[in-house]
Amino acid sequence: MASVTTPAARIPLIAGNWKLNLDHLQAIAFVQKLAWSLKDASVDFDGIDVAVFPPFTDIRSVQTLVGADKLPIQYGGQDVSQHDSGAYTGEISGAFLAALDCRYVLVGHSERRTLHGETDEIVGAKAAAAVKHGLVPVICVGETADDLEKHGPSAVPVAQLRTILAALPAGSDIVVAYEPVWAIGSGQAATPDQAQQVAAPLRAVIAEALGDDVAAATRILYGGSVKSGNIAGFLREADIDGALVGGASLDIDEFSSIVRFQKHVGV
Numbered sequence: 001m002a003s004v005t006t007p008a009a010r011i012p013l014i015a016g017n018w019k020l021n022l023d024h025l026q027a028i029a030f031v032q033k034l035a036w037s038l039k040d041a042s043v044d045f046d047g048i049d050v051a052v053f054p055p056f057t058d059i060r061s062v063q064t065l066v067g068a069d070k071l072p073i074q075y076g077g078q079d080v081s082q083h084d085s086g087a088y089t090g091e092i093s094g095a096f097l098a099a100l101d102c103r104y105v106l107v108g109h110s111e112r113r114t115l116h117g118e119t120d121e122i123v124g125a126k127a128a129a130a131v132k133h134g135l136v137p138v139i140c141v142g143e144t145a146d147d148l149e150k151h152g153p154s155a156v157p158v159a160q161l162r163t164i165l166a167a168l169p170a171g172s173d174i175v176v177a178y179e180p181v182w183a184i185g186s187g188q189a190a191t192p193d194q195a196q197q198v199a200a201p202l203r204a205v206i207a208e209a210l211g212d213d214v215a216a217a218t219r220i221l222y223g224g225s226v227k228s229g230n231i232a233g234f235l236r237e238a239d240i241d242g243a244l245v246g247g248a249s250l251d252i253d254e255f256s257s258i259v260r261f262q263k264h265v266g267v
């Protein structure tokens, strides 16, 4: 399928999803060391965005460190409430994340969908809440192994994204993460070609829902068992603009090497 891309306009984003790992003290040490590692490697931050997604209780500490040391590391929450305030025990509003200078927030991660029953409608409402509060939602979509067998590679993620984007105003600033559920934490990443085969129709859905300019500017990430050894292949694809990294984002050397994918052989 032809895509509406202008790749030069999209700065790659390497995003680390920490999940339920690292408390706020560990987060401070980790982000500090990550920043040193990237500095030692002379990473050019005009050419790449690096973001971490710590647990909520870490975010204030990360904000303080990033602000005080002016670290070139962005951050966001792993989830957001669809509500602004009120009787929603345990929820965190987009306004609270924005007040901590979060740039992004993950919505619709497959673990939220599976463990917390989040539907595409709920994910759409969360994405809309993020946009309303000036956050960039990182909208996660992806098929299970069963979906893949029954419906082929792109039908399920395309349908998920279509429903979610229907909740957003035209021109919304978003990131999309294509994460096949079968690839998450399995050590069995998709091939770059498989990822591209889904990313191209996802970009077409963005164009339909939010316009060609948004589609051309939106970063589509691949996620699912990304490592330093396979990142370069994904970033070579026309419609893949970065990665959402889980397990490997908790290892500083490995994550730092993923960020430096341009230095890897053959890129």
Ligand code: PGA
Pocket (backbone or CB within 6 Å): 017, 179, 183, 184, 185, 186, 187, 223, 224, 225, 226, 244, 245, 246, 247, 248
């Ligand atoms: P993984 O997780 O890199 O450990 O497969 C990816 C994710 O869940 O975002």
